[in-house]
Every structure is written in C-alpha cells, then in structure tokens.
Amino acid sequence: MxxxxxxxxxxxxxxxxxxxxxxxxxxxxxxxxxxxxxxxxxxxxxxxxxxxxxxxxxxxxxxxxxxxxxxxxxxxxxxxxxxxxxxxxxxxxxxxxxxxxxxxxxxxxxxxxxxxxxxxxxxxxxxxxxxxxxxxxxxxxxxxxxxxxxxxxxSDLFLNGSEIQRRAFFNPYFDEININILNLEIEYLESTNSFSFKLNVEDENYIVHLDTLGIIHRYEKEAINIFDNLRIEIISSFEAHFDMYDNLSTYEKSFKNQLKKSRDIKLRERGINSLDFLVYDSFYKSEYCSVAFFINMFEDSNSKLKLANKGNIKMD
Ligand SMILES: [Zn+2]
Known part of the structure; x- marks a missing residue:
C-alpha cells in the first residue's frame, strides 16, 4: 500500500x-x-x-x-x-x-x-x-x-523543487514508515443510505507523494469498495452463524472480536498505512460497528427473520 x-x-x-x-x-x-x-x-x-x-x-x-x-x-x-x-x-x-x-x-x-x-x-x-x-x-x-x-x-518527477534538495516520492525499497501517517474517517450518509470515507494525512512530508499520485482521492474511492465487501461478509456470516448464539448481544461481541482479529492481520501483513487496515480500523472504532446497524440500514429481511425467530426483535 x-x-x-x-x-x-x-x-x-x-x-x-x-x-x-x-x-x-x-x-x-x-x-x-x-x-x-x-x-x-x-x-x-x-x-x-x-x-x-x-x-x-x-x-x-x-x-x-x-x-x-x-x-x-x-x-x-x-x-x-x-x-x-x-x-x-x-x-x-x-x-x-x-x-x-x-x-x-x-x-x-x-x-x-x-x-x-x-x-x-x-x-x-x-x-x-x-x-x-x-x-x-x-x-x-x-x-x-x-x-x-x-x-x-x-512521470519524470523526482525532487520536490524546493531549495533544499529533497525527494518528492517515498522510495518503496529503502524508505520505511512504522507510524500512522494516514487516518481514514468513516461517515454514514442517511440521505443516500451509504458510507463515505475521508482520508487525512498526518505528516506533511508525504503530501507531495500522495497528492501527485492522486492517492488521497483513489484511497477514498477504493475504501468504499473494500467496505462494501466487508459489509456483505458481515451479513452473510451473521446469517450462517447466528443460530449458534442465544441472542444478538452475544453475537455482537463475537463479531467485534472477529473484526478486531481481521484488522490486526491487515496491520501485520499489509502495514499501518495500508488501505485495508485503515478501512477495518476506522470501521472498528466507529459508532457503526454493529451487525444490528447493517441489518436495519439495509432492511435485510432474511437477517431480520433470524432475529425475530429468537425473539430479538418483533417483525411488523
Ligand atoms: Zn499505483
């Protein structure tokens, strides 16, 4: 990333x-x-x-x-x-x-x-x-x-053009960053029933690299795709496994544990500034991190039926 x-x-x-x-x-x-x-x-x-x-x-x-x-x-x-x-x-x-x-x-x-x-x-x-x-x-x-x-x-760019000779781009072979330079914010838009992402850069040394390569805009766009796949996984996993749980709150706990594990693997394998990690991390820390939220948001009737069968919600 x-x-x-x-x-x-x-x-x-x-x-x-x-x-x-x-x-x-x-x-x-x-x-x-x-x-x-x-x-x-x-x-x-x-x-x-x-x-x-x-x-x-x-x-x-x-x-x-x-x-x-x-x-x-x-x-x-x-x-x-x-x-x-x-x-x-x-x-x-x-x-x-x-x-x-x-x-x-x-x-x-x-x-x-x-x-x-x-x-x-x-x-x-x-x-x-x-x-x-x-x-x-x-x-x-x-x-x-x-x-x-x-x-x-x-293209042919290399130096950042300032008086002090500095490279404009991160060198993937020899530069190393072990701290969070990027921070992704997730937001739910009620009017369109969808999510959007905003990428913040916390170290101005990398702005030229990220701006020139269009990475800020490309990350924000791609985050929506990654997150949509995650949402589908969450719902399908809920439908496949909810029968093993007594109620929604126990399931939610297990879901959060699992999400945290996935987030930690992304961190380990892809890096702290990787888009995969940032998407999982922003979602994990957000107020939307719950299966119930997705079920309500998309009015998923199969999932609602599962909840109703166990008396977790009342169907109309
Ligand atoms: Zn590229």
Whole structure:
C-alpha cells in the first residue's frame, strides 16, 4: 500500500552491475559497441561508456537512501539513446530482471503497484527518471513495480523543487514508515443510505507523494469498495452463524472480536498505512460497528427473520 516497504533484490557488491552487464552484452551492432565494447581476438575491449556506468552503479549503490544527492550527468544523444534502450528494448536479460524483482515480493506485492497498492502492476517505474539519469535505466533498485496510473502521474518527477534538495516520492525499497501517517474517517450518509470515507494525512512530508499520485482521492474511492465487501461478509456470516448464539448481544461481541482479529492481520501483513487496515480500523472504532446497524440500514429481511425467530426483535 502506499507508504509500505517492499523487498529490494539482495545485491552484494557489484551484483547490481551484473544485470547491466548481461543486458548490454546481449545487444547487437552499434549499441553493443557503445554500451559494452568490442571483442578482439577473444578479448573484450570495454567501451568508455561501460567503464563509466560501472562507476555510476557504485555511486547509486552507496546512495540508495540519499538518492537526492546524485548529480545529473550529460551524455551525447547517441549514448543517451543507447542507455535508455537498455530498458526500452526487450532483451531476455531485462525480462529476467523484471521477473526477479517481482518474484522477490510478498504475495500481495507480486500483483500490486508498490506506490498505491490499489491497482495491478503494468510495468516498472524508474524511481530516478531515466530521462534525467539514463545510466540507471536498468539498475535493479531503480525499478519499482507500478501501475500505469502511478507511473503516468509520477512521470519524470523526482525532487520536490524546493531549495533544499529533497525527494518528492517515498522510495518503496529503502524508505520505511512504522507510524500512522494516514487516518481514514468513516461517515454514514442517511440521505443516500451509504458510507463515505475521508482520508487525512498526518505528516506533511508525504503530501507531495500522495497528492501527485492522486492517492488521497483513489484511497477514498477504493475504501468504499473494500467496505462494501466487508459489509456483505458481515451479513452473510451473521446469517450462517447466528443460530449458534442465544441472542444478538452475544453475537455482537463475537463479531467485534472477529473484526478486531481481521484488522490486526491487515496491520501485520499489509502495514499501518495500508488501505485495508485503515478501512477495518476506522470501521472498528466507529459508532457503526454493529451487525444490528447493517441489518436495519439495509432492511435485510432474511437477517431480520433470524432475529425475530429468537425473539430479538418483533417483525411488523
Ligand atoms: Zn499505483
């Protein structure tokens, strides 16, 4: 989910560069000559660009937590095109790298965007844009599995544009947040007999990230879907299990315990700022956290019949 940490590929010294080496070695013609070098009498004569990028990778690896300090370099148009082509061209080595990055994640993040956690993965975002830093077009720690919405909105942005060089975006590989940055408020709207959600951001350091990627609005919208599924689960579970209880208040107690357990699992598995956790948490703490509320709200006749059978309510 937004502001959650995903697993970086474990890279020993220079391992990140081995991926680059593999990709450029599989190029052909002029691009191979520029990016890799030439083979003369079985000896590789590495190109100047190859040696330069090897050094650049060392710089990146040393600065993974302070990438804002990296300085843009200038490249000839031909070199820049070749470097960017490392990502744009689909070599077997690049496909393998992307696969390795995704396989390294928890089951949730093998299919969800690392920036928002809402939409599926449509490709890789370059944390440091490849337009400005073409040398890192295929650096494994610069490739973030992302949805097309986040990737498109983030575009070539990287620094926040203030006088002090600061990164504008949370880096899912190396930034870590263990406190509540997001807070979701649930509200029941009587006029439409529905719920709405409002997301509050409690730390302004993340406003740019959340605003630029449209996460505040997307969270509030998606929360309604998650909550509606939860509501259906609550009613169907009530209908399946109420016979085991003597009355509604004992059932309500068990329901709240179960909801708290689910909330705690969301917290453990998805993180304190994950949308799943926030939806469950806001509902659990709210005045609407009761099965009776849902039964009345939606005038669910099956559920009402169950209550009436046990004398918990009178049917009209
Ligand atoms: Zn996304």
């Amino acid at each position: 937004a502001l959650a940490t995903i697993n970086p590929i474990d890279l020993g010294s220079d391992v990140s560069f081995l991926f680059y080496d593999k990709i450029v070695n599989s190029k052909r013609g002029d691009r191979k000559r520029i990016l890799y070098g030439e083979i003369i009498n079985d000896n590789v004569i590495y190109s100047e660009l190859y040696k330069k990028i090897k050094e650049k990778y060392r710089v990146y690896d040393k600065h993974v937590r302070i990438l804002e300090l990296l300085v843009e370099d200038s490249y000839s148009e031909v070199d820049k095109e070749a470097l960017q082509h490392c990502y744009d061209g689909s070599t077997v080595a690049l496909i393998e790298l992307k696969r390795t990055i995704i396989k390294n994640q928890s089951s949730f993040y093998q299919s969800k965007c690392a920036y928002c956690g809402i939409d599926g993965i449509d490709g890789m975002d370059h944390y440091i844009p490849k337009e400005k830093f073409p040398e890192y077009a295929v650096h494994p720690h610069n490739l973030i599995p992302a949805c097309s919405c986040c990737n498109g909105k983030k």
